[in-house]
Amino acid sequence: MGEDALLARIAHRIGPARTGEVWAGDDAAVVASAASRILIATDLMVEGIDFDLSYVSGEDIGWKVVAVNVSDIAAMGGVPRSVVAGVALPPETKLSFVDGFLDGLVEAAAEWDVAVVGGDLSGGREIVAVVTVVGDTAEPPLLRSGARVGDGIFVTGTLGGSAGGLAALRAGFARTRPVVDLVARHLRPRARVVEAAALRRFGITAMIDISDGFALDLRRLMRASGTGCLVDPGRLAVDLALLEVADELQVDAHMLALHGGEDFELLFTMDRSAEEDARDALVAVGCGLAFVGEVTDGGRFLGDIDLDKEEGLGWDHLQDP
Amino acid sequence: MGEDALLARIAHRIGPARTGEVWAGDDAAVVASAASRILIATDLMVEGIDFDLSYVSGEDIGWKVVAVNVSDIAAMGGVPRSVVAGVALPPETKLSFVDGFLDGLVEAAAEWDVAVVGGDLSGGREIVAVVTVVGDTAEPPLLRSGARVGDGIFVTGTLGGSAGGLAALRAGFARTRPVVDLVARHLRPRARVVEAAALRRFGITAMIDISDGFALDLRRLMRASGTGCLVDPGRLAVDLALLEVADELQVDAHMLALHGGEDFELLFTMDRSAEEDARDALVAVGCGLAFVGEVTDGGRFLGDIDLDKEEGLGWDHLQDP
Numbered sequence: 001m002g003e004d005a006l007l008a009r010i011a012h013r014i015g016p017a018r019t020g021e022v023w024a025g026d027d028a029a030v031v032a033s034a035a036s037r038i039l040i041a042t043d044l045m046v047e048g049i050d051f052d053l054s055y056v057s058g059e060d061i062g063w064k065v066v067a068v069n070v071s072d073i074a075a076m077g078g079v080p081r082s083v084v085a086g087v088a089l090p091p092e093t094k095l096s097f098v099d100g101f102l103d104g105l106v107e108a109a110a111e112w113d114v115a116v117v118g119g120d121l122s123g124g125r126e127i128v129a130v131v132t133v134v135g136d137t138a139e140p141p142l143l144r145s146g147a148r149v150g151d152g153i154f155v156t157g158t159l160g161g162s163a164g165g166l167a168a169l170r171a172g173f174a175r176t177r178p179v180v181d182l183v184a185r186h187l188r189p190r191a192r193v194v195e196a197a198a199l200r201r202f203g204i205t206a207m208i209d210i211s212d213g214f215a216l217d218l219r220r221l222m223r224a225s226g227t228g229c230l231v232d233p234g235r236l237a238v239d240l241a242l243l244e245v246a247d248e249l250q251v252d253a254h255m256l257a258l259h260g261g262e263d264f265e266l267l268f269t270m271d272r273s274a275e276e277d278a279r280d281a282l283v284a285v286g287c288g289l290a291f292v293g294e295v296t297d298g299g300r301f302l303g304d305i306d307l308d309k310e311e312g313l314g315w316d317h318l319q320d321p
Numbered sequence: 322m323g324e325d326a327l328l329a330r331i332a333h334r335i336g337p338a339r340t341g342e343v344w345a346g347d348d349a350a351v352v353a354s355a356a357s358r359i360l361i362a363t364d365l366m367v368e369g370i371d372f373d374l375s376y377v378s379g380e381d382i383g384w385k386v387v388a389v390n391v392s393d394i395a396a397m398g399g400v401p402r403s404v405v406a407g408v409a410l411p412p413e414t415k416l417s418f419v420d421g422f423l424d425g426l427v428e429a430a431a432e433w434d435v436a437v438v439g440g441d442l443s444g445g446r447e448i449v450a451v452v453t454v455v456g457d458t459a460e461p462p463l464l465r466s467g468a469r470v471g472d473g474i475f476v477t478g479t480l481g482g483s484a485g486g487l488a489a490l491r492a493g494f495a496r497t498r499p500v501v502d503l504v505a506r507h508l509r510p511r512a513r514v515v516e517a518a519a520l521r522r523f524g525i526t527a528m529i530d531i532s533d534g535f536a537l538d539l540r541r542l543m544r545a546s547g548t549g550c551l552v553d554p555g556r557l558a559v560d561l562a563l564l565e566v567a568d569e570l571q572v573d574a575h576m577l578a579l580h581g582g583e584d585f586e587l588l589f590t591m592d593r594s595a596e597e598d599a600r601d602a603l604v605a606v607g608c609g610l611a612f613v614g615e616v617t618d619g620g621r622f623l624g625d626i627d628l629d630k631e632e633g634l635g636w637d638h639l640q641d642p
Contacts, residue, residue, distance in 0.1 A: 022464060025545065027396040027530055028362035028454075030462045033354060040455055041349035042441050044407035049444045075348040086365035086407070086451035120363050120451075123370045130407035130441075130451035133349075134361055141351045143343060209348055224346065 003121055006098070013102050014116045021117070029117035031082045035136035041072035047127040055169040058097040060187040061129060062104025068211065069133035070112045071191035071264040075209035077142035077200055080135040080193065082117045083109055088124030101129070112193050139200065142268070147206040147225035151295040152272035156195055156265045156287050159214055160253055161185035161239030163260025167249050178241035185239065189264045195287045196266060202278040207268040213261040219307040221267060222300050231293030233258060233303040258302070269295055324442055327419070334423045335437045342438070350438035352403045356457035362393035368448040376490040379418040381508040382450060383425025389532065390454035391433045392512035392585040396530035398463035398521055401456040401514065403438045404430055409445030422450070433514050460521065463589070468527040468546035472616040473593035477516055477586045477608050480535055481574055482506035482560030484581025488572050499562035506560065510585045516608045517587060523599040528589040534582040540628040542588060543621050552614030554579060554624040579623070590616055 011024040022030040045051060045065045066083055073080040085105060089098065109116045114133065147153075165186030168179045175183055192209070208221045214236065222229050238257045246253040270278065272291070279289045300307040332345040343351040366372060366386045387404055394401040406426060410419065430437045435454065468474075486507030489500045496504055513530070529542045535557065543550050559578045567574040591599065593612070600610045621628040 022462065026462075026465050027393040027528075028360045028399065028456070028462075030397065030458075031359050031361065033357060033359045033457075036354060038352045038354045038359065038403070038455065039349045040352065040403060040405050040438060040453070042405040042407045042439060042451075042453060044409060044441050044443050044449075044451065046409050046443045046445045046449075048446065049409075072348040076351065078349065082359075082361060084361050084363040084453060086363050086453075088365060088367050088370075088449050117361060118363060120365050122365050122367045124367045124447065124449060125369065126446050128365075128367075128409050128445060128449045128451075130363075130365065130449075132361070132363060132405060132407075132453040134359065134455060135349070136354075137351075141343065141347075141349075144347050207348075 006121060010102060010119065013106060018115065023115065023117040024119070029082065029084065031115065031117060033136055035138050037137050037141065039073050039076050039078040039135040039137060039141065040132065041069045042130065042132040043068045043072070044128060044130040056187060058100025059104035062101040063108040063188050065129045065131040066105055066108035066114070066133070067189045067191050068264065069131050070114060070193060071189070071209045071211070073133055073135040074191050074193040074196040075142070075207050075266060076137065077139065077196055077204070077207065078135040078137040080112055080114045080133050082134045083114050084117060084132050085119040086130040087119065088122050088128040090124055090126060093127065112191060142204050142207040144206055144208050144221045144224035147221060147227045147269040147295045149227055149295055149297045151205055151269040152275060152291055153229060153231060153269055153293045153295060155214070155236065155267050155290045155292055156192055156282060157263070158237045158239040158288065159210065159263050159265060160242045160257035160260050162189065162262035163256040164239060164242035164245070164249065164251060164253070167251050171249065173249070178244050181241040182239070182245070186262065189262060191264060192266050192287070194285050195282055198281045198285055199268065199278055202274040202281070203270050205269045207266055210263050210265045210267050211261060213259040214267065215258050215302055215305065215307065217267055218302060219300060228296040228298040228300050229293055230296055231302045235290055235292040237288060237290045327442060331423060331440065334427060339436065344436065344438040345440070350403065350405065352436065352438060354457055356459050358458050358462065360394050360397050360399040360456040360458060360462065361453065362390040363451065363453040364389045364393070365449060365451040377508060379421025380425035383422040384429040384509050386450045386452040387426055387429035387435070387454070388510045388512050389585065390452050391435060391514060392530045392532070394454055394456040395512050395514040395517040396463070396528050396587060397458065398460065398517055398525070398528065399456040399458035401433055401435045401454050403455045404435050405438060405453050406440040407451045408440065409443050409449040411445055411447060414448065433512060463525050463528040465527055465529050465542045465545035468542060468548045468590040468616045470548055470616055470618045472526055472590040473596060473612055474550060474552060474590055474614045474616060476535070476557065476588050476611045476613055477513055477603065478584070479558045479560040479609065480531065480584050480586060481563045481578035481581050483510065483583040484577040485560060485563035485566070485570065485572060485574070488570050492570065494570070499565050502562040503560070503566070507583065510583060512585060513587050513608070515606050516603055519602045519606055520589065520599055523595040523602070524591050526590045528587055531584050531586045531588050532582060534580040535588065536579050536623055536626065536628065538588055539623060540621060549617040549619040549621050550614055551617055552623045556611055556613040558609060558611045
């Protein structure tokens with residue numbers, strides 16, 4: 001199938017544009033915007049590095065590459081609006097893979113009310129998917145750099161599940177409960193858009209989504225803010241399904257919660273006086289909240305770990321997997 | 322070099338964000354926007370498909386992947402504002418290549434006053450660069466679909482130079498004049514941003530940038546508009562440097578002008594009464610204009626070629642090179 005035929009197939013799958021907008025089929029996409037601040041997030045997934053086709057489907061990849069970018073927009077306190085995808089496909093790629101990828105992309109976009117407005121295709125030796133999500137925010141964005149000494153440090157939901165799911169996939173575990181929940185956590189991550197919106201009114205001072213591991217992303221936030229921290233790793237909410245099967249999987253659940261990455265929970269700082277109200281607001285949308293420590297003017301400590309003395313925390317996308 | 326160190330190097334190269342904006346270093350980029358319509362263009366370049374490192378440098382790739390997206394925004398009549406890049410780099414990639422790529426990216430962005438606001442890195446088996454440019458327009462966008470029966474069909478500048486440059490590179494020609502001009506046309510394409518802006522007031526009805534060959538992009542515009550055309554290929558302005566060296570290069574200059582692609586000239590339709598004023602406006606910014614034919618309610622003809630009966634016109638990104 002040639003490029004124009006495939007692009008027509010994609011345009012058909014995406015559906016017609018909203019009135020006054022232009023999606024696939026012109027030189028660039030045109031979308032309406034009412035906000036004065038545009039947010040742009042981009043993320044790439046590469047076959048053999050970020051996924052392995054022996055246990056990941058086209059649908060999974062399409063879903064995930066949208067979800068991770070939507071999560072980035074959520075972590076800025078923004079609303080995701082539009083998504084474009086650039087995809088390199090080897091000549092031997094099956095049309096069913098392309099259709100599956102599109103299904104996952106469109107499904108994830110619909111989940112967070114994001115319009116798939118365009119893309120680009122090329123050949124290649126391996127599958128590479130690069131997705132850019134454009135969003136906006138009427139209020140000031142929630143940066144990594146706003147933490148204040150004395151703030152509490154909080155994490156939504158649970159950690160370690162995605163890394164547990166990856167371990168189960170690599171070990172070839174049957175996808176029965178509770179493993180199936182871990183696998184879903186890895187392959188079909190949820191972006192905390194609703195949760196971030198629910199938290200805005202409680203005076204969040206800094207926020208990041210946990211994509212490369214709690215420890216690494218904690219260090220990033222504290223460095224961006226120029227602050228220290230005292231975090232109690234025992235307060236992290238470890239994924240319950242992971243705790244259940246950790247022995248069978250031969251993994252250390254607490255290590256995965258600290259360093260596993262790709263849970264896409266929100267790590268944020270705010271005054272502790274707002275804790276109970278924020279927890280109530282999150283519970284109302286089905287999400288838990290853990291207080292894990294305090295922002296200080298000293299060093300950056302995660303239990304016994306001095307974060308500034310550790311090398312190779314978390315996931316480095318340039319290392320071999 | 323690890324990911325965070327490389328990202329820090331990139332952030333340093335990009336420089337500080339404009340006041341009130343956030344570029345590299347947070348979950349997503351934040352940019353100001355005053356317009357009500359956002360434009361989004363995305364394009365990928367893949368090693369071995371879109372470029373060959375035996376004759377293309379990192380700088381060339383960085384420049385070109387920005388230019389082609391800026392050209393797409395220009396062809397909508399918009400103003401490019403921000404660019405993000407997602408790049409897959411094999412482990413053996415030299416740091417000098419990465420620095421060169423960044424230099425080219427930053428240089429092209431500066432050329433068209435676009436801010437490099439973010440990106441993402443991963444490993445890979447081959448170099449893949451996906452760039453997304455976000456722009457805006459206060460006026461209605463110039464779509465492919467607006468051509469009206471009776472309109473004139475026009476092309477800016479000259480055609481065939483980029484394909485001639487590629488042929489010279491592949492044949493290993495020395496980069497002396499006039500070959501050096503052709504090579505520059507291929508490796509360092511110019512996006513017609515200023516020219517598109519100069520043309521807006523003359524009542525353009527439809528516009529596309531010529532990325533995949535005049536014949537193919539003419540057919541795309543006419544199909545999008547639901548119109549026919551009678552175009553005289555003899556009226557196309559063939560690149561003068563190409564005409565000069567075509568025999569030596571053993572290429573047919575007119576064929577390259579018709580089908581070569583990547584010249585990034587603007588193909589557009591407007592009432593013929595505006596022709597002289599539009600030509601004057603273009604000459605004032607150093608660009609030529611060719612009237613090449615008319616929009617009709619009949620078939621789609623480029624000289625003897627019935628565009629609707631031709632297969633494989635121009636460049637198909639999914640075919641082997």
